[in-house]
Amino acid sequence: MTNHETNRDTQAPRLAVLIDAENVPVSLWPAIRRRLPRLGRPVLVRAYACGGAPGWGFADGVEVVDAGAAARAPNAVDFLLAFDAGRIRESGAVDGFVLVSGDDGFAAMVKALAESGAAVHVIVPAIGETYGRRLARHADVCLLVAPPADPVATERADGAPQTLEARFAEVFRGCGADGEGWVPLSVLGAALKAAGVAFPGKLGALVSAMPGFEVRGADATGATVRLHHDRAAP
Incomplete structure (x- = not known):
């Protein structure tokens, strides 16, 4: 790697990648990971769950934040992820965020982070009939990832x-x-x-x-x- 490439990498925006593990299958991680360099330099990658994040514990470079089965309730993972996003924003450790989810319930969080001055990008799994349209409205960049074909x-x-x-x-x-x-x-x-x-x-x-x-x-x-x-x- 040349000095120019090294400088370019260190000058790239620092990103926190926040994954809704309840709704995003781990099979999408390779495709998600390939897209991240387009958006910046991930310095923190977390997958959120309450009582199990199937497969995410095996994903390279991903920290699983699991509140446990006792915390499982409607929208519990959403609250867990949104609360952590606020703490990360307050810490000043990153320049921007990448939310990996197709849940439009996160639209208010994306809007609030953007209004705070942070860059906010969204990666949406192309699964089902809805692709996070409200999320896309408030994001700087919105990318779709499709499930891999069965090899x-x-x-x-x-x-x-x-x-x-x-x-x-x-x-x-x-x-x-x-x-x-x-x-x-x-x-x-x-x-x-x-x-x-x-x-x-x-x-x-x-x-x-x-x-x-x-x-x-x-x-x-x-x-x-x-x-x-x-x-x-x-």
């Missing part, structure tokens, strides 16, 4: 394509689950490696983003995984 991992014996999730489920069923269907994430990882199944990124984040699986635990050393009883992967 093809291999082919079945008959030559038909097989999704990565289906291949994971196939390997999982040979792992010897406990009485409640749980398998240590490390055991699944070893089994996938033995089966020659290649996959992108971190295993915990990837499995958490698969609809047919659920993950218990926030870190790779103690996490366990199982198939959803009511929505098993094919």
Whole structure:
């Protein structure tokens, strides 16, 4: 890196990236992360939840702020995120904010931060029918991110394509689950490696983003995984 590039990076606006983990799947993190340099230099990245942020604990560079299941209530995550945004603004530690959410309930927070003189950008998941129209009205920049396509991992014996999730489920069923269907994430990882199944990124984040699986635990050393009883992967 040249001195010019180094100076340009340090002069970029310092950003706090605030993620609504209740409504934003971790599978979008790689796409979100690629867009951040367009907006500035992230110095703080947090994902907010009350009683669980599926997969976000495995996402590189993301701090999970979890108020716990006891705090779970309508809009509890919204209040948690908005309160922290106010504290960060008062600290003067950043020049701007990136809100990652499609919830128009954050429009008042975005407006207030903008009126305080901070740059405020919004990254909206392109999921469902509404894309945060009120959020976009008050943001300096609004970007959309779409869920990644389900990658093809291999082919079945008959030559038909097989999704990565289906291949994971196939390997999982040979792992010897406990009485409640749980398998240590490390055991699944070893089994996938033995089966020659290649996959992108971190295993915990990837499995958490698969609809047919659920993950218990926030870190790779103690996490366990199982198939959803009511929505098993094919």
